[in-house]
Amino acid sequence: MSNPAVTHRRAFRRTDNYTPGTPKLKFVQEAMPALAPTDVLIKVHAVALNYRDANIANGGNPWPVVPNGILCNDAAGEVIAVGDKVKTLAIGDRAGPITDTENISGREVKRSWLAADEDGVMADHVIFDENVLCKLPEYLDWVEAATIPCAGVTAWSALKGMSIGQTVLIQGMLTTRQASQWPRRQENGPFAYSYMYIGTGGVSVFALKLAQAAGLRIILTSSSDTKLLQMKEKYPAILTINYSKTPDWDQEVMKLTGGEGVDIVVENGGTGSLVKSLRCTRRGGIVSQVGYLSKQNPEDLRELVPTIIDRRINLRGINAGSKFDMEDFCAALSAAQSRLHDLVDKVFPFEQAEEAVEYVWQGKQIGKIVLQL
Structure with a gap:
């Protein structure tokens, strides 16, 4: 077992x-535990933030979290020590943990989310069992690689089953102002065009990247004309919808798809948008529920069951993805040598973690926010 002199680490814990x-x-500066036989010590080089991190830090997570835990589940780092029974990783490898450390094959019955059920990765060193770590593509820099485990794998998993000629919709990201109203925690042919309805958060821009690579036509949605214009300048071929100015956005999507509806929806609003997402999905289509960004109100789901039955929708929950999903995604990225720097909105130094979390909470980003160490 290699064991460099790393006895303490720097980290940010929630207040x-x-x-x-x-x-x-x-x-905080805290002691590092000794390595178990199958443990791997990673020197973290970059940590990517997701909306869920800002939400957890502000008390909005709908599931319990460990008290004063460490935020974030997206990280990329270098293996600097391994336990004497580690077989899959070696010193010098580039690696990052999966988001749900119980989700290896996708058939496990338990779950354990980093930054919620257990400490996350907002630290300069982390230790994980080799079973929950994946090798990261060698050609990516640390900032790019850090965006893969949660946002990247979520988009990859949510878009499973798409093919050329299908329509894909990603329900637009709601503003933080809307989300912050929640109660807070107390203790057609092979070359046919396809469509994507997309927001401006991390999963959304990753889905945009994947959809472009798959040759899909894209419809982008946001509540901000400024963000839409910025994305239009970056990706001229996309169509855009401001859903705050078009409350019946589901009808607009139906018009844009010739009244047929989309084949797959990546749904991230929750109760406030789910029924509308179902209404603009073709009969027999798929809705991938990946998030809960809108104000959650059960009254919004009164038409859920009849709509699912009428449109024969398959509604599937996406909990990021399994280790196998992450490995498949990394393999696909490596095969295509796809760069991810265009998905990064802003890079903060590690010491400015507080500012980075607030930046995400205010909804200022178009893409990923990353801390660099």
Whole structure:
């Protein structure tokens, strides 16, 4: 077992103070545990933030979280030590953990999410069992690679089953202002065009990247004309919808798809948008529920069951993805040598983690926010 002299680490733990305007993170230096036989010690080079991190830090997570836990589940780093029974990784490998450390093959009955059920990766060193780690593509820089485990794998999993000529819709990202209203936690042919309805968050821009690579036509949605214009300048071929100005966005999507509806929806709003997403999915299509960004109100689901039955929709939950999914995604990226730097909106130094979390909470990003160490 190689064991460099790493006895302590720097990390940011949550304050669990959900009062607006108060710090959400506390910088700590803490002792590192000894490596178990199948453990791997990783020197973290980059950590990517997701909306769920800002949501957890502000008390909005709908599931329990460990007190004062470490945020984030997206990280890329270098293996610097391994336990004496580690077989799949070696010193010098590039690796990152899967988001749900119980989800290896996709058939497991348990789950354990980083940054919620257990500590996350907002630290300069982390230790994980080799079974929950994946090798990362060698050709990517650390910032790019850090975006893969959660946002990348979520988009990859949610779009499973798409093919040339199908239509794909990604329900647009709601603003943080809307999401912050929640109660807070107390203790046609081979070359036919396809369509994607997309927002401006991390999963959305990853899905845009994948859809482009698959030759799909894209419809982009946001509540911000500024964001839509910026994305239009970056990707001139896309169509755009401002859903705040078009409340009946599901009808607009039906018009854009000739009244047929889309084949797959990547749905990230939750109760406030799910029924509309179902309405603009073709009969027999798929809705992948990946998030819960809107204000959650059960009253919005009164037409859920009849709509699912009428349109014969397959509604599937996407919990990021399994280790196998992440390995498949990394293999696909490596085969295509696809760069991911265009998905990164802004890079913060590690020491500015608090500012980065607030940036995401305010919904300022178009793409991924990354901390660099």
